[in-house]
Amino acid sequence: KAGVTQxxxxxxxxxxxxxxxxxxxxxxxxxxxxYQQTPGQGLQFLFEYFSxxxxxxxxxxxRFSGRQFSNSRSEMNVSTLExxxxxxxxxxxxxxxxxxEAFFGQGTRLTVx
Amino acid sequence: TQLLEQSPQFLSxxxxxxxTVYCNSSSVFSSLQWYRQEPGEGPVLLVxxxxxxxxxxxxxxxxxxxxARKDSSLHITAAQPGDTGLYxxxxxxxxxxYIFGTGTRLKVLA
Numbered sequence: 001k002a003g004v005t006q007x008x009x010x011x012x013x014x015x016x017x018x019x020x021x022x023x024x025x026x027x028x029x030x031x032x033x034x035y036q037q038t039p040g041q042g043l044q045f046l047f048e049y050f051s052x053x054x055x056x057x058x059x060x061x062x063r064f065s066g067r068q069f070s071n072s073r074s075e076m077n078v079s080t081l082e083x084x085x086x087x088x089x090x091x092x093x094x095x096x097x098x099x100x101e102a103f104f105g106q107g108t109r110l111t112v113x
Numbered sequence: 114t115q116l117l118e119q120s121p122q123f124l125s126x127x128x129x130x131x132x133t134v135y136c137n138s139s140s141v142f143s144s145l146q147w148y149r150q151e152p153g154e155g156p157v158l159l160v161x162x163x164x165x166x167x168x169x170x171x172x173x174x175x176x177x178x179x180x181a182r183k184d185s186s187l188h189i190t191a192a193q194p195g196d197t198g199l200y201x202x203x204x205x206x207x208x209x210x211y212i213f214g215t216g217t218r219l220k221v222l223a
Contacts, residue, residue, distance in 0.1 A: 004155075033211060035211075035213075042216055043156075043201065043216075044213075045211035045212070088153070090156070101146065101158065101161050102146065102158075102203070103158060104155035104156045105155050106155045107153075107155045
């Protein structure tokens with residue numbers, strides 16, 4: 001059974017640009033959540049999607065957005081990139097929002113220069 | 114903000130030593146997960162605990178869920194260099210979910 005797949009693994013962008021990251025959950029999992037990991041702030045929740053609907057959102061500015069497709073794949077978008085957006089972005093999948101377990105992808109390392 | 118406080122924050126020990134990492138919250142968990150993360154990689158699930166007082170073993174790792182379901186511990190027996198990494202507790206369900214612990218960075222020296 002394939003795990004959670006995130007693409008791309010590494011990305012370098014310039015300040016002011018926008019970026020789109022992709023996450024394919026485990027087959028059969030319908031809930032996808034996104035996290036930002038930085039050395040200073042640790043792992044912070046961005047948002048969760050289930051059945052193409054955003055169910056929960058963390059405390060991040062509106063420049064961070066996401067969506068989920070009918071096949072449960074999810075994308076997150078960051079517009080007007082800032083240097084502080086440099087981080088490891090992780091997504092996790094679970095069966096549904098009530099699922100007890102979440103499984104993480106390897107992450108996308110975003111560097112903003 | 115409902116935090117998951119982990120202690121200690123950093124731990125550097127010699128191979129063969131034992132250690133315990135703690136995860137505490139002011140609110141009750143419905144379930145808790147422990148992960149280990151290596152640099153540049155995503156967290157890898159070690160265990161999920163659900164029942165108060167539950168003890169689970171994974172080779173040399175022993176996980177305990179507090180009776181009141183507000184705390185958990187991870188004990189490693191005879192640590193090895195391969196145990197080096199960032200250990201994270203995570204609330205995956207219930208109220209205040211999607212919260213990670215503050216993390217314990219473990220280094221095991223050969």
